[in-house]
Amino acid sequence: MKIVVPVKRVVDYNIKPRVKADGSGVETTGVKMSMNPFDEIAVEEAVRLKEKGVASEVVVVSIGVQQAQDTLRTAMAMGADRAILVLSEESPEPLAVAKVLKAINEKEQPGLFILGKQAIDDDMNATGQMLAGLLGWGQGTFAGKVEVADGRVKVSREIDGGTEDVSLALPAVVTADLRLNEPRYASLPNIMKARKKPTETLKAEDLGVDMTRRLTVVSVAEPQQRQAGVKVGSVGELVEKLRNEAKVI
Amino acid sequence: MSESVRESMEFDVVIVGGGPAGLAAAIRLRQLSPETSVCLIEKGSEIGAHIVSGAVIEPRALAELLPDWQDRGAPLNTPVTSEEMLYLTETRSLRVPMLDRLMPHMANHGNYIVSLGEVCRWLATQAEELGVEIYPGFAGAEVLIENNRVVGVATGDMGITKDGAEGPNYQPGMELRGRYTLFAEGCRGSLTKQVMEHYDLRKGVDPQTYGLGIKEVWEIPAENHRPGLVQHSFGWPLDDNTYGGAWLYHFGENLVSYGFVVGLDYPNTWLSPFDEMQRLKLHPAFRKHLEGGRRVSYGARALSEGGLQAIPRLTFPGGALIGDSAGFLNMPKIKGTHTAMKSGMLAADAVVEAMQTDRVEPGSYTQRVKDSWLWEELRTARNVRPAFAHFGMKGGAVYAALDAMLLRGRAPWTLHFKHQDNETLKAANLCEKPNYPKPDGTLTFDRLSSVFLSATNHEEDQPVHLRLRNPSLWKTVNWDVFRAPEARYCPAGVYEVVDEATAPALQINAQNCVHCKTCDIKDPTQNIDWTVPEGGGGPNYPAGM
Amino acid sequence: MTALVLLDHEEGRIRKSALSAVTAASQLGDVHVLVAGDVAVARAAAAIPGVAKVLHAADAQYAHELAEPLAALIVSLAGGYDQIVAAASAVGKNVLPRAAALLDVQPIPEVVSIVDAETFVRPIYAGNALATVRSSDAKKVLTVRGSAFDAAPAEGGSAPIETVVPATNPNVSEFVAVHLSDSERPELESARVVVSGGRGLQSEEKFHVLEPLADKLGAAIGASRAAVDSGFVPNEFQVGQTGKIVAPELYLAFGISGAIQHLAGMKDSRVIVAVNKDPEAPIFQVADYGIVGDLFEIVPALTEALN
CATH class of the missing domain: 3.40.50.620 (HUPs)
Structure with missing residues (x-):
């Protein structure tokens, strides 16, 4: 079975994003970019499935600008076998990404797509679900555990207040949550070897996908600063306020 | 521990550090000898992540390295258009007249205000196009020496837990073996330190003296932005015994680079370079530039101020020191980028020659440096910084002016540095406590909110990379005599005294470290050993730094 | 519409x-x-x-x-x-x-x-x-x-x-089981109430003072990086930029000064309560309700008052 893992190049999770002064977006030029952390988890899971003998090949795909090549290299250094770079604008919308991935599916015919549950830049949390919808496949979103057996994949999903197990027919789409695994480091020898692994470069339009945005950004602003509240004199007063004013206890 | 399992790879040249020196050397090597395999490692998570500089740079070395740098889109976009040198009192500022005559080294005509981090990112793309292999996120942790020849470096192990055991994500380091190894770690490099000691490279030269530079980048309203404006100051808030001053540059898209350098030979144990830097922003000469703006990044880095007299032997069997690892910064000019690049280029020339003639030591590097403008520049500047150490700030300034106007740097004498920076602190009871104002949260800030803007981070589960050689010395020396100067000189809040009133103890918040190296320099007994943490750790400076 | x-x-x-x-x-x-x-x-x-x-x-x-x-x-x-x-x-x-x-x-x-x-x-x-x-x-x-x-x-x-008439089931998925968390302590990231401690808790032993209060409120327990660095609690308790980002209905911060890294991890909480002996502690800048005082007196009193 082949596994395809889409990976996104995003502003590194250590960087505090800065809203541009003109409100047109978040500053990304000259900012450190890295692989979306949830995508790292997805790559790790795919590589583990290959190491267990469940998967035969792991293909990583990134859709975006040329520099996404670095992200693909990192994924290959973690153990992915080869990469596909689909050139488009930076950070395309989930709908367009899902359509590109659907086209990749026709080309690659994988048994499983594993995606990160969301990208930490636009926080959409949609691509995996949308891809599954377009393909008519089952979706195991927010996965905390993945087991492949007997032509099905069993996914333990993180839901409000617990977990839910679902069983999906293969092929299927899985999206990785934080606790699925702890991704490995891309070691230096593996990074060096990854330079020799193949990357195929395509253009979104060659795949026949319309990348036109459906959402236009009107403005981006920093959230309002929290204001200091009141100091209370006693525990009794605090409890009274929490009960009757804030109504949280 | 892991030597038996780690992999190794052979290169012609291994370069440690992706700053201007290392990148210039890498580019030069491939220009001269396209067949030479060059591997460059950088401990920052990406090229530029650990670069802090003013920076006004002189394009001289760049133009020699890549004459068509403008066509290649080098990010030198803000030419210096006007400049001022101010002498400050607490409330007033006096403009130094005839700057080009009194302080000709400060003349910035033809220079550019840049983000050095961006320049390095651009240099890295040039190097990669020439076939240099660049690996950011990997720290050189060990010098490989065989038969008294440096044969490369090993990167640090990854995934070692806090208590030193191999964690679940353990990856052994890798040996990067090179016929020649160039150390381009910047000021006070941790491997450079080992190489200097092993080959006794500092024998017969003055002790290196250092400064600590702390920088903020501000974004200000467009109507107040005057791109190309350069302002320097000396005087207040530092006293006459403390060398230092401030810069303020308008550059890029409504950005202002503001920073402050304090000579680390300062005597007052209560002095806090961070708080000096913060309070200077309240001075009318600085406040007017920053008011209405917002601070967007913060960083700090030590720099070498010793100049010519403190430059060590530059080569050893199997390699050389380049850039600020060797101390090529020109302090009176407050510039080190062009000298760092030039030294890297000269070392590359020497390495190519050594390769062709199969010599173990790229020895012609030293002579090449002495024959170049780099040496001439440092030679004429050599007495300025030590004059401040000898005569104080005012005396030093007068000396510097006389040196410039009458002697033109050709004095028949050379002033020397007598002390290492760690020897200059006075006991706490002999020093006066400065009265620093509380941060106002608008113009001035505390350490932790500043460190936050450096985006520094270290994998939590790893051994502390700041080590006390003798932990008991902290109480008897650092606390009892000096009242924990590290809590004040560290610009990142790494060192914290807990239980001050009852049982004072040192808490090391290693995660905050921004890799400035000040503690390695200034600790009174040099008891703090700055070792390299897991690769990729440390600050993540954005564009603008 | x-x-x-x-x-x-x-x-x-x-x-x-x-x-x-x-x-x-x-x-x-x-x-x-x-x-x-x-x-x-x-x-x-x-x-x-x-x-x-x-x-x-x-x-x-x-x-x-x-x-x-x-x-x-x-x-x-x-x-x-x-x-x-x-x-x-x-x-x-x-x-x-x-x-x-x-x-x-x-x-x-x-x-x-x-x-x-x-x-x-x-x-x-x-x-x-x-x-x-x-x-x-x-x-x-x-x-x-x-x-x-x-x-x-x-x-x-x-x-x-x-x-409504059911739509055609794609028949690609089956429900197997649901496991609702029965642990008394909810997950930090999804808890409705979080009780968090900082350096002010002083030691690993004293950190336990928060537990009866957390039990009473059905709260998760969190900590500042300073408390984690001091070894009071393991790293998975850490709330902040480099730890977990939480946004509960109620966040109670005891002995936490309010370093910006910590604030980044909890500032979206609906109601924030801060208890600190330092009236200048930055945490009070974001707290809806603050008490200046000794947390070792206030925490037991608060636990008692909730009875």
């Missing part, structure tokens, strides 16, 4: 966040709600004031709110609606993007404010920025953040209930 709200429920009760979704949808026009599952839930939905019609899908395939059949059902009903809305709950986030893809619509997740019928505000970069976006899709598909809209009242309405 009419919106269809997917009303998700748990153990026979409508989720509070789904009631917030009703409020959000009512800002756009008339509100119909879709209940997949038990008829009792459909009846409860009919009682929500402002709901004009309840669509009830009783078929067994919808019992566990699986995304695949539920998205198909929504698509089969979508023709008559201008907006499809759900809470940004585990169910809403699972189902709505799938339905949107089938409708060839780009969904708008986690809406916190509705500007007009085309324009919505949503957090990006983990809440570090708010984006106002305009959708060019004819039909809007959105999930809304519960904390941003008041919950609609549960009583007072009497909408008609209409049973």
Whole structure:
């Protein structure tokens, strides 16, 4: 079975994003970019499935600008076998990404797509679900555990207040949550070897996908600063306020 | 521990550090000898992540390295258009007249205000196009020496837990073996330190003296932005015994680079370079530039101020020191980028020659440096910084002016540095406590909110990379005599005294470290050993730094 | 204009966040709600004031709110609606993007404010920025953040209930089991209340003083990086930029000075209480309620007062 893992190049999770002064977006030029952390988890899971003998090949795909090549290299250094770079604008919308991935599916015919549950830049949390919808496949979103057996994949999903197990027919789409695994480091020898692994470069339009945005950004602003509240004199007063004013206890 | 399992790879040249020196050397090597395999490692998570500089740079070395740098889109976009040198009192500022005559080294005509981090990112793309292999996120942790020849470096192990055991994500380091190894770690490099000691490279030269530079980048309203404006100051808030001053540059898209350098030979144990830097922003000469703006990044880095007299032997069997690892910064000019690049280029020339003639030591590097403008520049500047150490700030300034106007740097004498920076602190009871104002949260800030803007981070589960050689010395020396100067000189809040009133103890918040190296320099007994943490750790400076 | 709200429920009760979704949808026009599952839930939905019609899908395939059949059902009903809305709950986030893809619509997740019928505000970069976006899709598909809209009242309405025909089940997924957390201590990231301690707790032993209070409030226990660095608690307790980002209803900070790294991890909490002996501690700048004093006196007193 082949596994395809889409990976996104995003502003590194250590960087505090800065809203541009003109409100047109978040500053990304000259900012450190890295692989979306949830995508790292997805790559790790795919590589583990290959190491267990469940998967035969792991293909990583990134859709975006040329520099996404670095992200693909990192994924290959973690153990992915080869990469596909689909050139488009930076950070395309989930709908367009899902359509590109659907086209990749026709080309690659994988048994499983594993995606990160969301990208930490636009926080959409949609691509995996949308891809599954377009393909008519089952979706195991927010996965905390993945087991492949007997032509099905069993996914333990993180839901409000617990977990839910679902069983999906293969092929299927899985999206990785934080606790699925702890991704490995891309070691230096593996990074060096990854330079020799193949990357195929395509253009979104060659795949026949319309990348036109459906959402236009009107403005981006920093959230309002929290204001200091009141100091209370006693525990009794605090409890009274929490009960009757804030109504949280 | 892991030597038996780690992999190794052979290169012609291994370069440690992706700053201007290392990148210039890498580019030069491939220009001269396209067949030479060059591997460059950088401990920052990406090229530029650990670069802090003013920076006004002189394009001289760049133009020699890549004459068509403008066509290649080098990010030198803000030419210096006007400049001022101010002498400050607490409330007033006096403009130094005839700057080009009194302080000709400060003349910035033809220079550019840049983000050095961006320049390095651009240099890295040039190097990669020439076939240099660049690996950011990997720290050189060990010098490989065989038969008294440096044969490369090993990167640090990854995934070692806090208590030193191999964690679940353990990856052994890798040996990067090179016929020649160039150390381009910047000021006070941790491997450079080992190489200097092993080959006794500092024998017969003055002790290196250092400064600590702390920088903020501000974004200000467009109507107040005057791109190309350069302002320097000396005087207040530092006293006459403390060398230092401030810069303020308008550059890029409504950005202002503001920073402050304090000579680390300062005597007052209560002095806090961070708080000096913060309070200077309240001075009318600085406040007017920053008011209405917002601070967007913060960083700090030590720099070498010793100049010519403190430059060590530059080569050893199997390699050389380049850039600020060797101390090529020109302090009176407050510039080190062009000298760092030039030294890297000269070392590359020497390495190519050594390769062709199969010599173990790229020895012609030293002579090449002495024959170049780099040496001439440092030679004429050599007495300025030590004059401040000898005569104080005012005396030093007068000396510097006389040196410039009458002697033109050709004095028949050379002033020397007598002390290492760690020897200059006075006991706490002999020093006066400065009265620093509380941060106002608008113009001035505390350490932790500043460190936050450096985006520094270290994998939590790893051994502390700041080590006390003798932990008991902290109480008897650092606390009892000096009242924990590290809590004040560290610009990142790494060192914290807990239980001050009852049982004072040192808490090391290693995660905050921004890799400035000040503690390695200034600790009174040099008891703090700055070792390299897991690769990729440390600050993540954005564009603008 | 009419919106269809997917009303998700748990153990026979409508989720509070789904009631917030009703409020959000009512800002756009008339509100119909879709209940997949038990008829009792459909009846409860009919009682929500402002709901004009309840669509009830009783078929067994919808019992566990699986995304695949539920998205198909929504698509089969979508023709008559201008907006499809759900809470940004585990169910809403699972189902709505799938339905949107089938409708060839780009969904708008986690809406916190509705500007007009085309324009919505949503957090990006983990809440570090708010984006106002305009959708060019004819039909809007959105999930809304519960904390941003008041919950609609549960009583007072009497909408008609209409049973809908099940859509074709894609039959690619099966429900196996659900495991609701039975641990007494909720997960830090999803807890309704978080009790957090900092350096002021002084030691690993003294940190336990927070436990009776957390028990009483059904709260998770968190810590500042300073407390973790000092070895009081393991790293997984850490709240902050480099730890976990939390946004509970109530966040109680004891002996935490409020370093910006910590604030970055909890500033989106609805109500923040701070107890610190230093009246200048930055935590008070973000706290709704503060007490200056000795936490070792205040914590037991507070625990007692909650009895």
